[in-house]
Amino acid sequence: MKNRSNFASSAGFCEEYYRILSDNDFPEFLREYIECPSLQRLKGSAVSCGANWTDLHEFRFWYSTLDHSIGVALVCWRFTGDKKCALAGLLHDIATPAFKHCIDFMNKDHENQESTEDRTSEMIMGDKKLMGLLLRDGIRVEEVADCKIYPIADNDTPKLSADRLEYLFVWGCMREPVWNLDDVREMYNDLVVAKNEDGIDEIVFRSERLAEKFTKGACDVSSTFLWPRTRMQMEFMADVVKKAIEIGVLELDDLWRVSERQVVDRIRRSRVFRRAWRQFENMTECETSDEKIAAGYCKKIPAKKRYVNPLVVTSGGNVRINEISDVANESIQGVLGHRFDEWIGLDVEMGWMEQSMGREVLRFYFSGVE
Numbered sequence: 001m002k003n004r005s006n007f008a009s010s011a012g013f014c015e016e017y018y019r020i021l022s023d024n025d026f027p028e029f030l031r032e033y034i035e036c037p038s039l040q041r042l043k044g045s046a047v048s049c050g051a052n053w054t055d056l057h058e059f060r061f062w063y064s065t066l067d068h069s070i071g072v073a074l075v076c077w078r079f080t081g082d083k084k085c086a087l088a089g090l091l092h093d094i095a096t097p098a099f100k101h102c103i104d105f106m107n108k109d110h111e112n113q114e115s116t117e118d119r120t121s122e123m124i125m126g127d128k129k130l131m132g133l134l135l136r137d138g139i140r141v142e143e144v145a146d147c148k149i150y151p152i153a154d155n156d157t158p159k160l161s162a163d164r165l166e167y168l169f170v171w172g173c174m175r176e177p178v179w180n181l182d183d184v185r186e187m188y189n190d191l192v193v194a195k196n197e198d199g200i201d202e203i204v205f206r207s208e209r210l211a212e213k214f215t216k217g218a219c220d221v222s223s224t225f226l227w228p229r230t231r232m233q234m235e236f237m238a239d240v241v242k243k244a245i246e247i248g249v250l251e252l253d254d255l256w257r258v259s260e261r262q263v264v265d266r267i268r269r270s271r272v273f274r275r276a277w278r279q280f281e282n283m284t285e286c287e288t289s290d291e292k293i294a295a296g297y298c299k300k301i302p303a304k305k306r307y308v309n310p311l312v313v314t315s316g317g318n319v320r321i322n323e324i325s326d327v328a329n330e331s332i333q334g335v336l337g338h339r340f341d342e343w344i345g346l347d348v349e350m351g352w353m354e355q356s357m358g359r360e361v362l363r364f365y366f367s368g369v370e
Helices: 011-022 029-034 037-044 065-080 083-091 102-106 117-125 128-136 162-174 181-188 208-225 228-246 260-269 274-282 326-336 351-355 359-365
Strands: 191-195 201-205 287-289 297-299 311-314 317-320 343-346
Touching: 011 065, 011 162, 011 181, 029 037, 029 065, 029 083, 029 128, 037 065, 037 128, 037 260, 065 083, 065 162, 065 191, 102 228, 117 128, 162 181, 162 208, 181 208, 191 311, 201 208, 208 311, 208 326, 228 260, 228 274, 228 297, 228 343, 228 351, 260 274, 274 351
Parallel strands: 201 311
Antiparallel strands: 191 201, 287 343, 297 343, 311 317
16 A cells, blocks of 8 residues: 655746746736645645545546646746736636535536536635735636636647646646656647637647647646546545535535545545445456456446647637547547446445435446446
8 A cells, every 4th residue: 555644745846837838937816826725725625626635546646626726827838928817717627626626526527527616606605815916916707717718728639738738738747647847848848829710719730740749748648647547536536525414424526625644644544435445445356347347336437538639820810639640530530439337346235325325226236327
Protein backbone atom coordinates (compact mmCIF):
# COMPACT_ATOMS: atom_id res chain seq x y z
CA MET A 1 0.00 0.00 0.00
CA LYS A 2 1.26 3.47 -0.82
CA ASN A 3 1.96 5.89 2.02
CA ARG A 4 -0.87 8.38 1.65
CA SER A 5 0.07 10.45 4.69
CA ASN A 6 1.95 12.91 2.51
CA PHE A 7 1.28 12.94 -1.24
CA ALA A 8 4.11 14.20 -3.45
CA SER A 9 3.82 17.97 -3.91
CA SER A 10 3.11 19.57 -7.26
CA ALA A 11 5.09 22.70 -6.30
CA GLY A 12 8.13 21.99 -8.46
CA PHE A 13 6.01 21.03 -11.44
CA CYS A 14 3.74 24.08 -11.06
CA GLU A 15 6.61 26.53 -10.86
CA GLU A 16 7.90 25.63 -14.31
CA TYR A 17 4.46 24.88 -15.74
CA TYR A 18 3.01 28.25 -14.72
CA ARG A 19 5.99 30.01 -16.28
CA ILE A 20 5.04 28.35 -19.55
CA LEU A 21 1.35 29.21 -19.29
CA SER A 22 1.99 32.83 -18.25
CA ASP A 23 4.88 33.39 -20.66
CA ASN A 24 7.01 34.24 -17.59
CA ASP A 25 4.62 37.03 -16.60
CA PHE A 26 2.33 35.89 -13.77
CA PRO A 27 -0.51 38.47 -13.44
CA GLU A 28 -0.24 40.10 -10.02
CA PHE A 29 -3.98 40.76 -9.69
CA LEU A 30 -4.62 37.01 -9.39
CA ARG A 31 -2.62 36.62 -6.19
CA GLU A 32 -5.13 38.29 -3.87
CA TYR A 33 -7.97 36.28 -5.34
CA ILE A 34 -6.07 33.00 -4.99
CA GLU A 35 -5.77 33.64 -1.24
CA CYS A 36 -9.56 33.79 -0.76
CA PRO A 37 -10.87 31.04 1.57
CA SER A 38 -13.21 29.55 -1.03
CA LEU A 39 -10.27 29.05 -3.39
CA GLN A 40 -7.83 27.89 -0.73
CA ARG A 41 -10.33 25.14 0.09
CA LEU A 42 -9.58 23.68 -3.33
CA LYS A 43 -6.06 22.76 -2.20
CA GLY A 44 -7.66 19.79 -0.46
CA SER A 45 -9.36 18.47 -3.60
CA ALA A 46 -7.33 16.71 -6.30
CA VAL A 47 -8.11 16.75 -10.01
CA SER A 48 -7.80 12.95 -9.91
CA CYS A 49 -11.41 12.55 -8.67
CA GLY A 50 -10.32 10.49 -5.68
CA ALA A 51 -7.99 8.18 -7.61
CA ASN A 52 -5.06 9.12 -5.34
CA TRP A 53 -6.67 7.16 -2.51
CA THR A 54 -6.29 3.67 -4.02
CA ASP A 55 -3.50 1.54 -5.47
CA LEU A 56 -5.61 1.06 -8.59
CA HIS A 57 -3.77 4.18 -9.85
CA GLU A 58 -0.29 5.69 -9.71
CA PHE A 59 0.44 9.41 -9.87
CA ARG A 60 3.70 11.31 -9.92
CA PHE A 61 2.31 14.10 -7.72
CA TRP A 62 -0.85 15.53 -6.14
CA TYR A 63 -2.33 18.22 -8.41
CA SER A 64 -5.09 20.10 -6.67
CA THR A 65 -8.20 21.71 -8.07
CA LEU A 66 -6.66 25.04 -7.03
CA ASP A 67 -3.56 24.24 -9.11
CA HIS A 68 -5.83 23.54 -12.07
CA SER A 69 -7.88 26.70 -11.51
CA ILE A 70 -4.76 28.86 -11.48
CA GLY A 71 -3.60 27.18 -14.69
CA VAL A 72 -6.90 27.91 -16.42
CA ALA A 73 -6.75 31.55 -15.31
CA LEU A 74 -3.24 31.88 -16.74
CA VAL A 75 -4.31 30.46 -20.10
CA CYS A 76 -7.31 32.82 -20.19
CA TRP A 77 -5.10 35.80 -19.40
CA ARG A 78 -2.47 34.80 -21.96
CA PHE A 79 -4.99 34.61 -24.81
CA THR A 80 -7.42 37.40 -23.90
CA GLY A 81 -5.77 39.91 -21.55
CA ASP A 82 -9.27 40.15 -20.05
CA LYS A 83 -9.34 40.31 -16.25
CA LYS A 84 -12.94 39.10 -16.04
CA CYS A 85 -12.23 36.12 -18.29
CA ALA A 86 -9.17 35.21 -16.21
CA LEU A 87 -11.16 35.44 -12.98
CA ALA A 88 -13.96 33.35 -14.47
CA GLY A 89 -11.31 30.74 -15.27
CA LEU A 90 -9.92 30.95 -11.74
CA LEU A 91 -13.38 30.55 -10.20
CA HIS A 92 -14.85 27.97 -12.58
CA ASP A 93 -14.28 25.04 -10.18
CA ILE A 94 -15.00 26.91 -6.95
CA ALA A 95 -18.02 24.65 -6.40
CA THR A 96 -16.02 21.45 -6.83
CA PRO A 97 -16.73 18.94 -4.03
CA ALA A 98 -14.33 16.45 -2.51
CA PHE A 99 -13.61 13.67 -5.03
CA LYS A 100 -14.72 15.96 -7.83
CA HIS A 101 -16.58 14.02 -10.57
CA CYS A 102 -17.19 11.03 -8.28
CA ILE A 103 -20.04 13.11 -6.91
CA ASP A 104 -21.46 13.37 -10.43
CA PHE A 105 -21.41 9.56 -10.45
CA MET A 106 -23.23 9.64 -7.11
CA ASN A 107 -25.81 11.94 -8.72
CA LYS A 108 -26.11 9.53 -11.70
CA ASP A 109 -24.62 12.14 -14.02
CA HIS A 110 -21.98 9.73 -15.36
CA GLU A 111 -21.84 11.00 -18.93
CA ASN A 112 -22.22 14.79 -18.57
CA GLN A 113 -20.50 15.27 -15.20
CA GLU A 114 -21.96 18.71 -14.55
CA SER A 115 -24.29 18.03 -11.61
CA THR A 116 -22.47 20.19 -9.02
CA GLU A 117 -21.93 23.31 -11.12
CA ASP A 118 -25.04 25.16 -9.92
CA ARG A 119 -23.36 26.00 -6.60
CA THR A 120 -20.81 28.35 -8.22
CA SER A 121 -22.60 31.66 -7.56
CA GLU A 122 -23.49 30.54 -4.04
CA MET A 123 -19.86 29.72 -3.24
CA ILE A 124 -18.64 33.06 -4.60
CA MET A 125 -21.22 35.09 -2.70
CA GLY A 126 -20.48 33.17 0.50
CA ASP A 127 -16.84 34.29 0.52
CA LYS A 128 -16.65 37.79 2.08
CA LYS A 129 -13.05 38.37 1.03
CA LEU A 130 -13.75 37.35 -2.55
CA MET A 131 -16.85 39.53 -2.73
CA GLY A 132 -14.87 42.45 -1.34
CA LEU A 133 -12.24 42.08 -4.06
CA LEU A 134 -14.88 41.89 -6.79
CA LEU A 135 -16.64 44.99 -5.40
CA ARG A 136 -13.33 46.86 -5.23
CA ASP A 137 -12.55 45.93 -8.85
CA GLY A 138 -16.04 46.80 -10.12
CA ILE A 139 -16.83 43.23 -11.18
CA ARG A 140 -20.29 41.71 -10.78
CA VAL A 141 -20.73 38.10 -9.67
CA GLU A 142 -22.56 37.20 -12.89
CA GLU A 143 -19.52 38.37 -14.89
CA VAL A 144 -17.29 35.67 -13.34
CA ALA A 145 -19.67 32.93 -12.15
CA ASP A 146 -20.13 31.26 -15.54
CA CYS A 147 -16.95 30.88 -17.54
CA LYS A 148 -18.98 29.64 -20.53
CA ILE A 149 -19.73 33.29 -21.37
CA TYR A 150 -16.05 33.49 -22.36
CA PRO A 151 -15.47 31.00 -25.20
CA ILE A 152 -11.70 31.05 -24.67
CA ALA A 153 -12.27 29.91 -21.08
CA ASP A 154 -14.80 27.17 -21.85
CA ASN A 155 -16.72 25.90 -24.84
CA ASP A 156 -18.41 22.74 -26.02
CA THR A 157 -16.57 19.51 -26.77
CA PRO A 158 -14.63 18.94 -29.02
CA LYS A 159 -13.43 22.54 -29.30
CA LEU A 160 -10.28 23.67 -27.53
CA SER A 161 -10.61 26.00 -24.53
CA ALA A 162 -8.46 27.02 -21.58
CA ASP A 163 -10.13 24.53 -19.24
CA ARG A 164 -9.82 21.60 -21.62
CA LEU A 165 -6.27 22.51 -22.65
CA GLU A 166 -5.03 22.86 -19.08
CA TYR A 167 -6.31 19.59 -17.67
CA LEU A 168 -5.12 17.64 -20.70
CA PHE A 169 -1.63 19.13 -20.41
CA VAL A 170 -1.46 18.17 -16.73
CA TRP A 171 -2.94 14.70 -17.03
CA GLY A 172 -0.45 14.03 -19.82
CA CYS A 173 2.34 14.72 -17.32
CA MET A 174 1.19 13.37 -13.97
CA ARG A 175 0.21 9.76 -14.58
CA GLU A 176 1.82 7.56 -17.23
CA PRO A 177 3.61 10.39 -19.03
CA VAL A 178 2.18 11.13 -22.46
CA TRP A 179 4.45 14.17 -22.74
CA ASN A 180 6.79 16.31 -20.63
CA LEU A 181 6.99 20.04 -20.00
CA ASP A 182 9.21 20.58 -23.04
CA ASP A 183 6.42 19.08 -25.15
CA VAL A 184 3.87 21.27 -23.37
CA ARG A 185 5.98 24.36 -24.06
CA GLU A 186 6.32 23.49 -27.75
CA MET A 187 2.58 22.91 -28.22
CA TYR A 188 1.49 25.87 -26.10
CA ASN A 189 3.72 28.31 -27.96
CA ASP A 190 2.13 27.23 -31.25
CA LEU A 191 -1.34 28.33 -30.14
CA VAL A 192 -3.15 31.51 -31.19
CA VAL A 193 -6.75 32.75 -31.14
CA ALA A 194 -8.76 32.66 -34.36
CA LYS A 195 -12.39 32.44 -35.45
CA ASN A 196 -13.92 28.99 -35.71
CA GLU A 197 -16.59 27.81 -38.13
CA ASP A 198 -19.25 29.55 -36.00
CA GLY A 199 -17.42 32.88 -36.07
CA ILE A 200 -16.47 32.54 -32.39
CA ASP A 201 -12.98 32.95 -30.94
CA GLU A 202 -11.19 29.68 -30.23
CA ILE A 203 -7.67 28.62 -29.28
CA VAL A 204 -6.17 27.06 -32.43
CA PHE A 205 -2.91 25.55 -33.64
CA ARG A 206 -0.73 27.03 -36.34
CA SER A 207 1.09 23.74 -37.01
CA GLU A 208 -0.58 20.59 -38.30
CA ARG A 209 2.20 18.51 -36.74
CA LEU A 210 1.66 19.92 -33.27
CA ALA A 211 -2.12 19.79 -33.57
CA GLU A 212 -1.80 16.11 -34.44
CA LYS A 213 0.64 15.53 -31.57
CA PHE A 214 -1.69 17.22 -29.10
CA THR A 215 -4.80 15.41 -30.34
CA LYS A 216 -3.19 11.99 -30.17
CA GLY A 217 -1.80 12.68 -26.70
CA ALA A 218 -5.11 14.13 -25.51
CA CYS A 219 -6.94 11.02 -26.70
CA ASP A 220 -4.36 8.83 -24.95
CA VAL A 221 -5.11 10.79 -21.76
CA SER A 222 -8.86 10.55 -22.33
CA SER A 223 -8.66 6.79 -22.73
CA THR A 224 -7.35 6.56 -19.14
CA PHE A 225 -10.61 8.14 -17.94
CA LEU A 226 -12.44 5.24 -19.59
CA TRP A 227 -10.28 2.45 -18.12
CA PRO A 228 -12.41 -0.07 -16.18
CA ARG A 229 -10.38 0.59 -13.04
CA THR A 230 -11.00 4.35 -13.36
CA ARG A 231 -14.75 3.95 -13.75
CA MET A 232 -14.87 1.36 -10.98
CA GLN A 233 -12.88 3.55 -8.58
CA MET A 234 -15.21 6.50 -9.19
CA GLU A 235 -18.38 4.42 -8.88
CA PHE A 236 -17.21 2.70 -5.70
CA MET A 237 -16.24 5.98 -4.05
CA ALA A 238 -19.55 7.52 -5.14
CA ASP A 239 -21.49 4.71 -3.50
CA VAL A 240 -19.43 4.83 -0.31
CA VAL A 241 -19.99 8.59 -0.01
CA LYS A 242 -23.70 8.15 -0.73
CA LYS A 243 -24.02 5.51 1.96
CA ALA A 244 -21.91 7.55 4.41
CA ILE A 245 -24.35 10.43 3.99
CA GLU A 246 -27.37 8.13 4.38
CA ILE A 247 -26.16 6.76 7.72
CA GLY A 248 -24.78 10.01 9.10
CA VAL A 249 -21.04 9.43 8.81
CA LEU A 250 -20.98 12.47 6.52
CA GLU A 251 -23.29 15.34 5.71
CA LEU A 252 -23.74 16.29 2.07
CA ASP A 253 -22.33 19.76 2.69
CA ASP A 254 -19.14 18.25 4.14
CA LEU A 255 -18.08 17.62 0.54
CA TRP A 256 -17.81 21.41 0.13
CA ARG A 257 -16.67 22.22 3.68
CA VAL A 258 -13.71 19.93 4.34
CA SER A 259 -10.79 18.41 2.45
CA GLU A 260 -10.71 15.00 0.82
CA ARG A 261 -8.33 13.83 3.53
CA GLN A 262 -10.85 14.75 6.23
CA VAL A 263 -13.63 12.95 4.34
CA VAL A 264 -11.42 9.87 3.96
CA ASP A 265 -10.49 9.97 7.66
CA ARG A 266 -14.18 9.94 8.64
CA ILE A 267 -14.84 6.98 6.36
CA ARG A 268 -11.77 5.12 7.65
CA ARG A 269 -12.81 5.64 11.28
CA SER A 270 -16.33 4.37 10.65
CA ARG A 271 -16.92 0.79 11.77
CA VAL A 272 -19.29 0.41 8.81
CA PHE A 273 -16.74 1.14 6.10
CA ARG A 274 -13.40 0.33 7.74
CA ARG A 275 -12.80 -3.11 6.24
CA ALA A 276 -14.10 -2.39 2.71
CA TRP A 277 -12.21 0.90 2.49
CA ARG A 278 -8.95 -0.75 3.56
CA GLN A 279 -9.45 -3.37 0.85
CA PHE A 280 -10.19 -0.64 -1.70
CA GLU A 281 -7.06 1.31 -0.80
CA ASN A 282 -4.93 -1.81 -1.34
CA MET A 283 -6.57 -2.85 -4.61
CA THR A 284 -4.24 -2.96 -7.63
CA GLU A 285 -6.68 -4.36 -10.19
CA CYS A 286 -10.32 -5.10 -10.88
CA GLU A 287 -12.00 -7.77 -12.98
CA THR A 288 -13.87 -7.32 -16.26
CA SER A 289 -16.13 -9.77 -18.07
CA ASP A 290 -18.91 -9.97 -20.64
CA GLU A 291 -20.94 -11.72 -17.96
CA LYS A 292 -21.64 -10.69 -14.40
CA ILE A 293 -18.69 -11.40 -12.14
CA ALA A 294 -18.93 -13.23 -8.83
CA ALA A 295 -17.26 -10.39 -6.97
CA GLY A 296 -18.37 -8.44 -3.93
CA TYR A 297 -19.07 -5.33 -5.96
CA CYS A 298 -19.99 -5.63 -9.63
CA LYS A 299 -21.53 -3.16 -12.07
CA LYS A 300 -21.75 -1.87 -15.62
CA ILE A 301 -20.45 1.70 -15.50
CA PRO A 302 -20.68 4.38 -18.23
CA ALA A 303 -18.54 7.53 -18.26
CA LYS A 304 -18.03 10.77 -20.15
CA LYS A 305 -16.02 10.49 -23.38
CA ARG A 306 -13.60 13.42 -23.30
CA TYR A 307 -11.79 14.36 -26.49
CA VAL A 308 -10.67 17.35 -28.55
CA ASN A 309 -10.65 18.08 -32.26
CA PRO A 310 -8.71 21.35 -32.47
CA LEU A 311 -8.68 23.80 -35.33
CA VAL A 312 -5.52 24.27 -37.40
CA VAL A 313 -4.62 27.36 -39.39
CA THR A 314 -3.92 26.37 -43.02
CA SER A 315 -3.43 28.28 -46.26
CA GLY A 316 -6.94 27.22 -47.25
CA GLY A 317 -8.52 28.37 -43.98
CA ASN A 318 -9.00 26.99 -40.49
CA VAL A 319 -9.88 23.27 -40.45
CA ARG A 320 -10.39 20.63 -37.78
CA ILE A 321 -7.39 18.37 -37.41
CA ASN A 322 -9.41 15.20 -38.06
CA GLU A 323 -10.08 16.45 -41.61
CA ILE A 324 -6.37 16.52 -42.53
CA SER A 325 -4.75 13.96 -40.23
CA ASP A 326 -5.53 10.24 -40.27
CA VAL A 327 -3.59 9.83 -37.02
CA ALA A 328 -5.73 12.43 -35.26
CA ASN A 329 -8.96 11.04 -36.71
CA GLU A 330 -8.14 7.47 -35.64
CA SER A 331 -7.31 8.68 -32.14
CA ILE A 332 -10.62 10.54 -31.85
CA GLN A 333 -12.60 7.60 -33.19
CA GLY A 334 -10.85 5.36 -30.68
CA VAL A 335 -12.33 7.42 -27.84
CA LEU A 336 -15.76 7.84 -29.42
CA GLY A 337 -15.97 4.14 -30.21
CA HIS A 338 -15.44 3.07 -26.62
CA ARG A 339 -18.25 0.86 -25.31
CA PHE A 340 -19.36 0.27 -21.75
CA ASP A 341 -20.76 -3.24 -22.17
CA GLU A 342 -18.48 -5.08 -19.78
CA TRP A 343 -19.15 -5.92 -16.16
CA ILE A 344 -16.53 -4.60 -13.77
CA GLY A 345 -15.94 -6.31 -10.45
CA LEU A 346 -14.10 -5.25 -7.31
CA ASP A 347 -13.49 -7.92 -4.66
CA VAL A 348 -14.42 -6.03 -1.51
CA GLU A 349 -16.57 -6.87 1.49
CA MET A 350 -20.09 -5.51 0.98
CA GLY A 351 -21.58 -5.51 4.47
CA TRP A 352 -21.63 -1.72 4.51
CA MET A 353 -24.24 -1.68 1.74
CA GLU A 354 -26.55 -3.79 3.90
CA GLN A 355 -26.64 -1.29 6.75
CA SER A 356 -30.00 0.02 5.54
CA MET A 357 -30.78 -2.16 2.52
CA GLY A 358 -32.33 -5.60 2.50
CA ARG A 359 -30.63 -8.28 0.40
CA GLU A 360 -33.25 -8.15 -2.36
CA VAL A 361 -32.91 -4.38 -2.62
CA LEU A 362 -29.14 -4.81 -2.69
CA ARG A 363 -29.43 -7.36 -5.52
CA PHE A 364 -31.60 -4.96 -7.53
CA TYR A 365 -29.34 -1.98 -6.82
CA PHE A 366 -26.32 -3.77 -8.29
CA SER A 367 -28.12 -5.24 -11.30
CA GLY A 368 -26.10 -2.90 -13.55
CA VAL A 369 -26.54 0.21 -15.64
CA GLU A 370 -28.09 -0.69 -18.95
